[in-house]
Amino acid sequence: MNRSIAIIILVILGGLGLASVFTVTETEYALRFQLGRIVRVDYQPGLHMKWPFVNNIRKFDKRILTLDTSPELMLTSEQKYVNVDSFVKWRIADVARFYTSTQGNESIALNRLHGIVSDRIRNQIASRTLVEVVSEQRVTTMKAVAGAANDAAEEFGIEVVDVRIKSIELPDDVRESVFRRMAADRQKAANLYRFEGREEAERIRSDADRQVQVILAEAEREGQRVRGEGDAVATKTYAESYGQDEEFYGFYRSLQAYRSAFGSNLDTLVLDPGSEFFDYFGQDGRTD
Numbered sequence: 001m002n003r004s005i006a007i008i009i010l011v012i013l014g015g016l017g018l019a020s021v022f023t024v025t026e027t028e029y030a031l032r033f034q035l036g037r038i039v040r041v042d043y044q045p046g047l048h049m050k051w052p053f054v055n056n057i058r059k060f061d062k063r064i065l066t067l068d069t070s071p072e073l074m075l076t077s078e079q080k081y082v083n084v085d086s087f088v089k090w091r092i093a094d095v096a097r098f099y100t101s102t103q104g105n106e107s108i109a110l111n112r113l114h115g116i117v118s119d120r121i122r123n124q125i126a127s128r129t130l131v132e133v134v135s136e137q138r139v140t141t142m143k144a145v146a147g148a149a150n151d152a153a154e155e156f157g158i159e160v161v162d163v164r165i166k167s168i169e170l171p172d173d174v175r176e177s178v179f180r181r182m183a184a185d186r187q188k189a190a191n192l193y194r195f196e197g198r199e200e201a202e203r204i205r206s207d208a209d210r211q212v213q214v215i216l217a218e219a220e221r222e223g224q225r226v227r228g229e230g231d232a233v234a235t236k237t238y239a240e241s242y243g244q245d246e247e248f249y250g251f252y253r254s255l256q257a258y259r260s261a262f263g264s265n266l267d268t269l270v271l272d273p274g275s276e277f278f279d280y281f282g283q284d285g286r287t288d
Helices: 002-019 095-102 106-126 130-134 137-156 172-244 246-261
Strands: 021-024 028-034 037-040 046-049 055-061 065-068 072-075 081-092 158-169
Touching (some): 037 095, 055 095, 081 106, 095 106, 137 158
Antiparallel strands (some): 021 046, 028 055, 065 081
């Protein structure tokens, strides 16, 4: 009997001992409550003690968490609808304030955070045109949203680390009209490029034609000069040859004249037999 009581007492003491200790990891916040009131929040990672049945412990994630929402329809400053899909990186910065403002319910915290971020994104989108929303100003927009959302979420003990837009899509009816306008703009730009290309091609061809004319004129001038020099040399050579044997030179020139005059059987010439043209023909029509 005494042994049974001793075992029971040991079991009770063991249970009380286990109920008196708890652990906190590096990724957790720990709150200690006493009769429903927060009495301590600054626990470091490790093993800690508490009063059984008097204290209870609530733990919350210390890591950076993600709030991923569904796409929402928003208006730009041009009154054009866009579907904005975004996500939020957040963490608990003040665990005591987080608990008191949300009763420690993460769903409530996420709903409030979603409302805060959604309103800030909506305000930023409404102050910008569609082109600005999808351009490089997108980074500036997200920084502004994150800053404003962080200020608003501070009262809930939440820190907004970053806000990012995953995609910005136009509704189907607006998308078609935008695509048509973009196609028209691209066609206009293409026509301008073609016109400038044709204009440049004409300029290049005109310049090439001018250069051809200049080159041909210079070549013709050089050819005339060379031909003149050649004719001068030929005339000088003929003159020198003629001076050496005038009779032979006259005979040679006559032979060339006969060859040119009687080269074709279809030619008919009517000449005076006593003319100088026949000086080298005999009386019977043959050469001496």
